[in-house]
Amino acid sequence: MGTITxxxxxxxxxxxxxxxxxxxxxxxxxxxxxxxxxxxDGGVFTALENVSLExxxxxxxxxxxxxxxxxxxxxxxxxxxxxxxxxxxxVNGKAVxxxxxxxxxxxxxxxxxxxLTVRQNIEFGLKRRKVGAAERKDIVGHYLNEVGLxxxxxxxSKQLSGGxxxxxxxxxxxxxxxxxxxxxxxxxxxxxxxxLQMQQLLLKVWxxxxxxxxxxxxxxxxxxxxxxxIFAMGARPGRIKKVLDVPIERPRHLDMVxxxxxxxxxxxxxxxxxxxxxx
Amino acid sequence: MFKRSSWLNRCITPKTSLPMPVVWSASALxxxxxxxxxxxxxxxxVVPAMFLPTPGAVVDAALRLSRDGALSEHVWAxxxxxxxxFIVSSVVAVPLGLLMGSFRVVQAFLxxxxxxxxxxxxxxxxxxxxxxxxxGIEQRVSVIIFGVFFQQLVMIAxxxxxxxxxxxxxxxxxxxxxxxxxxxxxxxxxxxxxxDTLRVTMGWAWTYLxxxxxxxxxxxxxxxxxxxxxxxxVDVIFLAIAVIGLLGLITxxxxxxxxxxxxxxxx
Numbered sequence: 049m050g051t052i053t054x055x056x057x058x059x060x061x062x063x064x065x066x067x068x069x070x071x072x073x074x075x076x077x078x079x080x081x082x083x084x085x086x087x088x089d090g091g092v093f094t095a096l097e098n099v100s101l102e103x104x105x106x107x108x109x110x111x112x113x114x115x116x117x118x119x120x121x122x123x124x125x126x127x128x129x130x131x132x133x134x135x136x137x138x139v140n141g142k143a144v145x146x147x148x149x150x151x152x153x154x155x156x157x158x159x160x161x162x163x164l165t166v167r168q169n170i171e172f173g174l175k176r177r178k179v180g181a182a183e184r185k186d187i188v189g190h191y192l193n194e195v196g197l198x199x200x201x202x203x204x205s206k207q208l209s210g211g212x213x214x215x216x217x218x219x220x221x222x223x224x225x226x227x228x229x230x231x232x233x234x235x236x237x238x239x240x241x242x243x244l245q246m247q248q249l250l251l252k253v254w255x256x257x258x259x260x261x262x263x264x265x266x267x268x269x270x271x272x273x274x275x276x277x278i279f280a281m282g283a284r285p286g287r288i289k290k291v292l293d294v295p296i297e298r299p300r301h302l303d304m305v306x307x308x309x310x311x312x313x314x315x316x317x318x319x320x321x322x323x324x325x326x327x
Numbered sequence: 328m329f330k331r332s333s334w335l336n337r338c339i340t341p342k343t344s345l346p347m348p349v350v351w352s353a354s355a356l357x358x359x360x361x362x363x364x365x366x367x368x369x370x371x372x373v374v375p376a377m378f379l380p381t382p383g384a385v386v387d388a389a390l391r392l393s394r395d396g397a398l399s400e401h402v403w404a405x406x407x408x409x410x411x412x413f414i415v416s417s418v419v420a421v422p423l424g425l426l427m428g429s430f431r432v433v434q435a436f437l438x439x440x441x442x443x444x445x446x447x448x449x450x451x452x453x454x455x456x457x458x459x460x461x462x463g464i465e466q467r468v469s470v471i472i473f474g475v476f477f478q479q480l481v482m483i484a485x486x487x488x489x490x491x492x493x494x495x496x497x498x499x500x501x502x503x504x505x506x507x508x509x510x511x512x513x514x515x516x517x518x519x520x521x522x523d524t525l526r527v528t529m530g531w532a533w534t535y536l537x538x539x540x541x542x543x544x545x546x547x548x549x550x551x552x553x554x555x556x557x558x559x560x561v562d563v564i565f566l567a568i569a570v571i572g573l574l575g576l577i578t579x580x581x582x583x584x585x586x587x588x589x590x591x592x593x594x
Contacts, residue, residue, distance in 0.1 A: 149502030
């Protein structure tokens with residue numbers, strides 16, 4: 049199966065028929081970005097070499113690749129939590145020069161603030177941005193409901209399971225209404241059953257919010273199931289090997305992983321990622 | 328019967344919890360043994376009363392000194408010095424320690440000097456403080472601050488340095504600026520560690536208090552003890568020690584309760 053460039057007009061489930069969806073504005077533009085840092089033995093490690101990519105507005109883009117390919121680094125650079133050695137990143141035309149609320153992030157590690165309740169965690173960004181109490185209450189209530197944690201609003205993070213913590217992290221990032229949602233292997237630490245539940249939940253939440261997403265994973269199934277567009281990356285140096293559009297209709301369901309189209313795409317990505325390893 | 332289910336077996340199994348009555352009994356047993364040994368040695372005449380008073384004699388001394396108000400006067404004098412010294416020290420050490428643990432430059436600036444001073448024996452400065460400040464309450468307060476402050480600073484810096492970078496990063500992606508990260512992430516995340524530090528250093532404050540009062544004071548439990556030694560009133564010396572221990576126990580439990588209340592999320 050080849051790259052299907054016209055796939056963009058199939059996106060969006062309910063909204064799929066909207067005219068102009070394929071002409072959507074570029075939301076994220078990564079322009080010739082490199083990341084190098086010195087190694088302890090005096091050498092230079094190239095984590096990312098001349099990486100460029102574009103993600104259109106309201107698209108779900110996935111970076112997939114082996115460990116060490118720099119996919120998480122690319123996310124941290126986009127978040128502004130690290131500075132590229134070369135190149136530039138633009139979000140809705142604005143050059144990234146540090147972290148900001150316009151780029152929400154869900155981390156692989158649990159990053160709930162343990163001294164705050166679930167509700168207060170989701171409120172955190174709203175308070176920093178001086179959103180009024182009444183509006184905060186509405187927004188928090190909405191996202192608590194979205195991730196199914198209304199009953200746990202006043203619990204602390206130590207009382208939550210791993211999956212619940214990541215649900216709060218997703219709600220916390222979305223409540224801030226970012227222009228882009230960055231997700232760094234958010235389900236990487238979860239057991240496979242919880243992982244499936246979280247993928248389903250994310251599909252639902254994303255259908256509702258239609259945020260531009262940049263999602264990092266090393267799980268090919270996860271990449272195809274969630275993504276509109278997949279950037280397959282290679283390591284040493286970290287680079288993008290191929291861009292693939294996912295021609296699968298939305299809304300997506302977990303059982304789609306068994307469809308022949310899904311499996312052939314999975315094969316293609318598998319071979320891309322394992323190129324040069326065969327003998 | 329399942330082997331590990333008997334509480335006797337649980338007592339000798341590593342890392343095993345016990346029913347509360349067993350825990351309380353073990354604690355009570357320690358007190359009973361200590362007081363029993365003391366009573367045996369003193370009432371039994373093994374150690375002459377001149378060196379070891381009987382528990383009864385110490386209680387008598389307590390009643391005697393309470394009646395004329397001398398005991399509470401000394402207790403308040405000591406409490407005042409400990410509290411003033413400890414609070415002044417903590418009020419500066421907590422924010423400065425947070426800065427030291429959060430900013431590499433503050434750490435580089437303070438750490439060498441603080442570590443140097445931290446290892447100087449406090450007692451060796453007592454004569455210097457007397458020369459500089461005299462023998463008033465300021466001198467005793469200074470000894471406590473000197474003994475506690477630098478330790479607090481290093482320990483609190485360690486606490487805030489240990490806060491996960493991920494938490495700070497997460498707050499940045501939620502719109503925090505650098506000040507927000509310090510005030511709304513690093514500071515609250517450090518609260519349990521800070522309370523632990525205060526609890527430990529409170530114990531040291533009591534130690535330095537007695538050092539200061541033994542050398543130069545006209546009131547306080549250390550002074551009471553010193554005066555009693557001159558009059559061979561060993562029962563009063565014991566009383567002073569017991570009261571210091573009791574006050575230490577109370578302040579320690581107070582900190583434990585505050586931690587349970589304020590930082591329940593970290594239990």
